[in-house]
Amino acid sequence: MSSKFLLNLAIHTSGIGFLISLLSEILLLMLIVYKSRDSFGYYKNLMIVYNVVLIMYSIATSNANLAAHSTETSYVLFRMYNGPNRTIGPLLILQFCTMYVTMLIILSVHFIYRYVAVFYHRMLWIFSKFYLALWVLGSFTLGLFLISLKYFFLGEFDYFTDELREVFKNNYNLTMDQVIYNGPIYYICDDKGECTKPLGVWLTMLALCSCFVICLGVMGYFGTRCFYRLSQIKTELSEHTRKMQKQLLFALVIQAGIPIVIMYTPTALLLVSPIIGISFGAYSNIAVSMVAVYPPIDQLAIIWIIRDYRNAIKRMFCKKVGPQEATSIYSKNRTSL
Helix, strand or coil, X not given: XXXXXXXXXXXXXXXXXXXXXXXXXXXXXXXXXXHCCHHHCCHHHHHHHHHHHHHHHHHHHHHHCCEEEECCCEEEEEEECCCCCCCHHHHHHHHHHHHHHHHHHXXXXXXXXXXXXXXXXXXXXXXXXXXXXXXXHXXXXXXXXXXXXXXXXXXXXXXXXXXXXXXXXXXXXCCHHHEEEECCECCEECCCCCEXXXXXXXXXXXXXXXXXXXXXXXXXXXXXXXXXXXXXXXXXXXXXXXXXXXXXXXXXXXXXXXHHHHHXXXXXXXXXXXXXXXXXXXXXXXXXXXHHCHHHHHHHHHHHHCHHHHHHHHHHHHCCCCCCCCCCCCCCCCCCX
């Protein structure tokens, strides 16, 4: 595949993905608000928050309209410069990055909630409306802080622009005046092959990668604990509750797997590969395309997994749902999804 094709793939996926994402997110938001049972408890509010963040993420993705490129020493997100002010473009890129990081942090909060619901059910008050607002505010503040570092240390610098000039010309037939970019350059090498490591870049990437690793650790640790706990108590439950727990386990695996496969892994690979001298070039745009289509995949998976939502969709088309299918898969005093 040519570099031009991959560039267009990333740009067009962003636009098409936004339309599909917005429709699926509004649909799920309506289902959460009007079709969630009382047994969802505080998790209903957490789902609403996450869905709203996803909507903001989709808007930011569409506004940024990003593409990507990696070399043996750097990885950049970039967008076409359409004028009139070059200061706006970087802010759109950083808006996307802020929502991206915030969304992943709040996703980790989901797993903390599930852990508390399974092991310390009486402590669920820490996710009541007031404390949930603190969780969200803390997540957004952390995301904004990390991306602020990205703004100051990974922006457009003359030496970085010079490094990328030939790369963009050869791959996309673009001059550096036609693009706006942001991203790390890990090594600055002179004509003699001697390279230096910009300290600000490395510290910023250390902070960002630490956030990703911590989020993965939270999801992995709390998800695994919940998985084994629910597996242990299956034999103590009725047939109906066992079916509910089976769906709960399945939901846990699916909701953890989707962002890891579509978002975490490609991003981590692209961020780390230049450190060891590996370049994916224009193929980095495939990862950008995958990140753009994550929201609708996540929304549709949730609608499919949660039976109450699935039944509501069936009623829209079939006007009827069988009595067995309409039975709730939740109970008030057990773990919420």
